[in-house]
Amino acid sequence: MYLGNDRVSVFGCLATAFFVGIFWTCGVHGQRPLPLRQLTFRGTDGEPVSVGDATLTAVCFLGTECPLAKLYGPRLQRLADRYADRGVTFLGVNSNLQDSPAEIDAYAKKYVLEFPMIKDADQSIADAFEATRTPEVFLVDSGGMIVYQGRIDDQYEPGISRAHPTTNDLRDAIEASLTGAPIDQPKTTGVGCLITRATKMNGTATSSADVTFNADIAAILNEHCVECHRPGEIAPMALTDYDEVVGWGQMILEVIDQKRMPPWHADPDIGHFVGQRRMSDEARNKIAAWIDDGMPQGDAADRPPLPQWPSGWQFASEPDVEIAIRDRPFTVPAEGVVEYQYFVVDPKWTEDRWIRAAQVIPGDASVVHHAIVFVRPPDGSSFHGIGWMAAYVPGQRAVALPDGHARLVPAGSKLVFQMHYTPNGHQTEDLTRVGVWTVDREDVTHEVFTRMAIDHEFEIPPGVENHVVKMAVDSFPPNSRMLGITPHMHLRGKSFLLLANRPGGQTEPLLRVPHYDFNWQHWYEFAKPVNLSDVDSLEMSVSFDNSTGNPFNPAPDDFVSWGDQTWEEMAVAFFDVAIPRGGPHYRVQPTVSLSPRERQQREQRMEEHVTAFLDQMDVNADGIVERDETPVTFQRFGFNRIDQNRDGRIERDEISAAAAERL
The missing domain is CATH 1.10.238.10 (EF-hand)
Structure with a gap:
């Protein structure tokens, strides 16, 4: 072991470790020794990389497909440039089982990383540092002491994207070390993707294993994951091949147990919905058992074929009309928060159109989180509802309206594209478009339109953990049915509950979203449409968490009211109603004599x-x-x-x- 210049202090640390049983108590402020120069660093070409005699060495564990590693790669390079002339060296280390040298080189080229990239093929470097995630950074001083471990800053976490970091942990640790000042936080919690250890692998096991990838796990991934986790889709890694999946084994189980994947937020005990994403306990337990058994590959003959998904328009015919957001792409930056973008397009329709189906196709699915297309009718037209036409959410299949059902778009209407972009660490361009399938008016039996429940008069006090806003809708048209609903809040949104109040005081829960997530704007389409003829009112409870315990909360000390910006709030629900064509759009209220x-x-x-x-x-x-x-x-x-x-x-x-x- 390299002891550095202060043999006495290291001896004291070893003595402490002997009695306490942990090295982390050594040194000041949580420092621990690391024999940096005794480790073997090899580049992607297999050649040794010299550590040198830097004042500080930042060892950054990175992965080619980890979303946070993509976002933070360029930021690490900027820090490397900033401190290059002050004796600070940066090293990138890739310990992932699934990342090849060629993929590491492509990652470095794409994100313009100029510091050396190391392939930790046997994971000895990750083991020496006790690294667990990408990106995770270790700052080592010239004496071989780890003086900082953890995140780069707090701007990004899984599911969280702040406009700017509120703490710059790595930068502050470098500055403190260079000036001899104590580091305020020598250890922070690393966030990002788990590094699956090679010790977990036992790929040679075949038919003797109880659970194998080919016989069991591939089918589960095909059903629940691969629709988004495949090349060309927004999900960050492809889960289609054994060699790739084993590198994500422990991470897959983590996101399942944290209920982050598959992305579905409705209470399973209330209601049934089209396309609901629910993984059974049996499927989850098979994945856990597979990992515990060493992730065996199994017999190739047991491998099910990959499902086939249409790569373009998903209906039997090409759309009657295809409309893009504009005549040129929109540039999505490499990082940061992109506020909702609105594009208004005139399709130049001189006659009414009845729309039986519409599909949104993103120009770059890797950055389009969701897209919604609304109809803006001309002033004075006979139009009902808010004009919802179509939406795109990763993993959702386009679905045509039931036979005989269509949306009316009056002549002269414009289309409004609402675009939510999520940067992926690399500047790119998007040209999203919508395809429209029409039907003759004579073939329409039911008109579908979207209504909105809204409360814009609320104010959420500072620090409140559960502020509830109530909304209600009544006066439904005769013979109407509700097809589905989308609740919408912003970063403080906590939960949503939809109740149907029926005659005689009966109340039926239709949808409960106990953990609302702004990142996923779900359309909850009822497996059986809700008959509104015997519903007095739809009652909705929207709750907000404005406390410090909400990791998404941009400002817990603020009073929060209605607003379009994500740091403000909304209490809205969109729901589709179907009525017989030509029928009234609102229930005729009986005359009531009032005292x-x-x-x-x-x-x-x-x-x-x-x-x-x-x-x-x-x-x-x-x-x-x-x-x-x-x-x-x-x-x-x-x-x-x-x-x-x-x-x-x-x-x-x-x-x-x-x-x-x-x-």
Whole structure:
């Protein structure tokens, strides 16, 4: 073991380790010794790489397909450039079983990494450092002491993407070490992808093993994972080959146990939905047993074929119309947070269109997290709902409406693309498009339109862990059915509950999302549409977590109200309704005689509603709400519902009329 210059201090550390049983207590501030110069570092070409006599050496464990390693690779290079003339050396180490030297070279070239890349083929370097994840960084001083271990900064975590880091752990550790100051946090929790150890492998086992990749695991992955985890899709690694899968074995089990994969957030005990992603306990336990047994490959004859997915349009024919977001691609940056992008396109339709199916195809699926296409009808047109046309979410298959069902798009309408991009560490371009399949009006038996439940009058206090906002919708058209629903909140969204209130006081839960995740905008399509004819109202409870315990929370000390930005909040639910074509879009309310007292109470509630609406929306306090005074989302999906005369202004009588429908 290399002892460095201070043999006495190292002897003291060894003595402590003898009695306490752990090296981590050695040195100050959690330092521990590491025989850096006794380790063998070899590049991807197999040639030795000299560690040198650097003042500090940053050993960075990286993987070619780990999403966080992709995001942080360029950032590590910037740090390497910044400190190169101050005696700080950076080394990249790849200990992944599944990454070949050629793949490591391609990764370094793609993300322009100029520091040496090491292939840790026998994982001896990972074992010496006790590295567990990529990216994880170890800062070693000239005496062979690890002075910092952990993350680079806190901007990215699995499922979390902050606009900027709030702590720069590696940079601060380098600065402190160079100036001789103590490191405030010498050890932080590494985040990223697990490094599966070679000791877990036993690929030679065949038919004698109880669970093998070919006979058991491949079929599970085909059913639950490969639709997204294959070349060309947004998922970061392909889980189609044994040699690739074994390198992710422990990581696969971790994301399953953490309920991060497969991505599905509905309570399994409430409702049944089309395309629901649920992995059974039996399947999970097979994966765990396979890993414990050494991940044997098994007999090749037992391997099921890969499913075949259409790579383009998923219906039997080409679309009748194909429309792109614009005439040139949108540039997605290498990193950071990209706010929702909205592209307005005029398809130049001079006649009404009935849409029986629509499919969104991303231009670059590796960065398109989701896309929604809305219809913006011309002013004064006969149009109902908010204009939802189609959506794309990774892994969801495009589904045509039931036979005889279609959406009406009035002549002169424009299409609005809402795009959510997630950078992947490499600047790229996207040109998403939507394909539309039409049907003749005479063949339409049911019109489908999207309604919205919304509350934009809430305020979430600072630090509150469970702030609940209630929403309700009633006045459904006769003979109508609800086909599906999408709840929408932002980073503080915690849970969602949908109840159907039926005559006689009966209440039926239809959907519960106990752990809402802003990263996944699920469309929950009911396996059996909900008959709304015997539903008095749909009641929704939306809860928010504005506490420090919410890792997504951008500002726990803020009061939070409605807003389009992700650091603000929304309480919205979109749901599809089908009605017989030509029928009324709202239930005709029976005439009810009210007592003078009941009439007075109703008028008071209406006046309170009007006052609250004006207080929030009427920015210049002139008693009239102009379109540009309202949030962008309300402009697109709520303004025209209240602006009955389509003059671009909402006045008191129009607010009162809208309130009368609700109250």
